[in-house]
Amino acid sequence: MTIAAKERVLNINTINPLIKNVEYAVRGKLAIRAEEIRSDLEKGQGKYGFDRVVSCNIGNPQQLNQTPITFFRQVASLCDNPDLLKKENLALVSQLYPSDAITRAQTLLKSIGSVGAYSHSQGVPHIRDTVAQFIKERDGGHASDASHIFLTQGASSGVQTLLSMLTENEHSGIMIPIPQYPLYSATLALYGAVPVNYYLDETTGWSLDIAQLTESVTSARKQGTDVKALVIINPGNPTGQCLTAENLKEIITFCYEQRLVLLADEVYQTNIYEPETRPFVSFKKALMDHPSAEVREGVELVSFHSISKGMVGECGRRGGYFECVNLDSQVLDQIYKMSSVSLCPNLHGQILVDLMCNPPRVGEASYESYSNEIKTIYESLRRRSKKLEDVFNKMEGVSCQSAQGSMYLFPQVTLSQKVVDAAAKEGLAPDAYYSHAMLEATGVCVVPGSGFGQKENTWHFRSTFLPEEHLFDQFCSGIEKFHSDFLQKHV
Template identity: 60%
Template sequence: MASTAAPSIETPPSSKVLTIDSINLRIRNVEYAVRGELAIRAEELKARIEKGDKTVKCKNIVNCNIGNPQQLKQQPITFFRQVAALTEYPELLDPKHADKVTPLFPADAVERAREILNSAGGAIGAYSHSQGIRAIRDHVAQFIEARDGFPADPNLLYLTAGASSGVQQILQLLISHPNVGVMIPIPQYPLYTASLALNNCHAVPYYLDEAREWCMDLKELEQSLTEARDRGVEVRALVIINPGNPTGQSLTWNNMAEVVEFCHRHKLVLLADEVYQTNIYLPETRPFHSFKKVLRSAKDPAIRDGLELVSFHSISKGVVGECGRRGGYFECTNLDPLVLEQIYKMASVNLCPNVQGQILVDLMVKPPQPGSASYPLYQSETQGIYESLKRRSVRLHTAFNSMEGFSCNPAEGAMYLFPSITLSPKAIAAAEAAGKNPDDFYCLAMLDATGVCVIPGSGFGQKPGTIHFRFIADLKKFHCEFMDKYRD
């Protein structure tokens, strides 16, 4: 499974129906750096370490190639898991077990499990409504209303198996022919390039402005759009990830309002990936605003009630970090009702999102409230995780800016930093000799030396001539040695 090498010349032509040449070329064209060469090399090293291979330099592998909080020892929220366990085994809710269950589960977890089971018709093992359990969508709508101060409609909410699944559904819907284009930020999370390749769609890249804390530069947006439309591409949508992955910025209200106006003026659907909305590290100066709120606050009713927006959220990130459950939702704003019917039909073909993922969405949007039995623990756990994420981001940012060759924007949000690095000509020559991009070369060297697996900037996209990596871990020692080794 591991190697992606081309077949050796001795391999006879395959007699199979399905060969690398006969399968869907769009699948073959998908590039997916998050689990690319670095991840495969990391798996190999891990297997060798487990077999006791002493030639491996590092002692263990730390996977920082994918935002996977619980793999990096972030603990789940106790209340969430208590409710999940009770919904899995409702026998525990029988009063005859109260003497044993009461000391193990707080009363509000028991109460909440009952409510959820009730709203699922008593059977979390059954297919739910294809859009997700109605009561859970009601809670999501209340969460959005409280967050934004504008109404939200549970009929316009679709629970999904993680944000990725929602993004793929919406991209598939809006790409109707091979000449459709979708604007995506560079750098971007590679799900977008992968999904566009899969749907045979033009990726229309626009660069985030590294010199201004990775904000969206309107001149750049105009230019990128004009170039694409001049080439005859039918650009239909614009994707933004806010807070940014891999770039870690939290956009300002004014910048977002400009983007909303830009999308309206140019007839673009806005796709807002807001999965990191609670990963905000400078809440006073760089709070999170949803694009829904910015849109609904627009003075122009043509924007407010016209601009088509799909917003994505997830249980995988933030202080929740429940990636393995695959839960999330998207909200549709100002979409045509006939188009909404088509989204519902496709959700039906997929039957329903997994119910435990839906339950975690419910818990995320409606956590324990002050005064409830579980609130103090919930509060201390989420605060602890948040402070730890914030501390690490700030520490990393400081570390990068103190290291030779590095330059890094502040950690405003999300879980990542995307520092730029200047390597010596000698290092770049060594990379070339090894047939690698400089960023791949650096990351492979780091993996071998330290066991830390990060993703080279080329996997996310970067301006030509610049070199970046996405980081969520420390690497000072390795870096100093690498710089010394390749000093001219």
């Protein structure tokens, strides 16, 4: 007799109920269906009106053939195979590797030992020094303390660590933007904390208004929520806005007045497409530049960065860091303890953090090729962002704010009552219904707006603009055709 599922010790009724509440749309139902189609196409099965699945649901540039930075990979491969650095091989190896890649690998290995060894749980000290120096240079000379920097396996794991720390009990609340990146809502659901939503204003380019923040925290506290922290994603995900220095200053003052820890998700800090009018300013710099000493010393800030985004795009390595400013030293000890339970972040991610924060400099052998590669990727991303934005804005009933930063567009789509009814019949949100239809018609996989949160009765989807440039026109026209067919079908 086979044991029926309901009789299992661990089943859907006995599992940790918080886990059941977790939703993560970026890799949800639609992404699973996309994988099925991809597998069908590989096997030559199924009938589809397209020959490939295009994954625009996730910022995964190298999956869509973005070329990795040559210097980074050269150094990483030398660290992986230190036999190449042996004297007897150097003549051959010098024909394959530039001199600065060899020197950098030697320097890294001197401080790391072996990439196969656990490092310090907080990350290799030498690499944390590199990060501190990077932050100092980025922020106009404000010092950064390497002992307050933690290397992580991607920004996500750092965010999870901090949210876990902040969850004192079931009344603990964390302010998150709507729309938001669902890592936040998923993690809060897992820890049983209260998401305290604040809305970004689509009509003014997804701007962030202090009045809206104040209203949100006040109302949550009135309802008994112990609001502890504010999450800001800048540049925005999924919304792409890039905040001004003035806005950052207001936000910091708000955190001081409301006694909120500031969690700054700054993983898109180099994905800036309007650098003259909207340059990236870090919250660390804005804090250090704040006119009030009480604010500068009072606001607890944790800033997250990653090797997965920007022009680096090394998602698969899982690397990142967070910097803590004004955190209680006992809290830092607890963060260290929790890092030590997971032993250490993987060394390949750590190495890439070092390289991202300290790339080839003027005069070094790889400088020119490095700069060209970065520039090529950057300009292409900017071109594609503008092109896709135009496509969306020309589509009937669609409006799309421009991406000042990040890797995404988040257009609003007007959907008819017929769509709403058809979606309800299938138990889907209207935007999920629309996105499923897009996948089945074009092979393009996006994420429905309901996965990020949106103003009631508005519908959106998030799409990356990462498909390769030589396929981009075809990609755009596929979406245009789908949209117009979809409208006709649902008049």
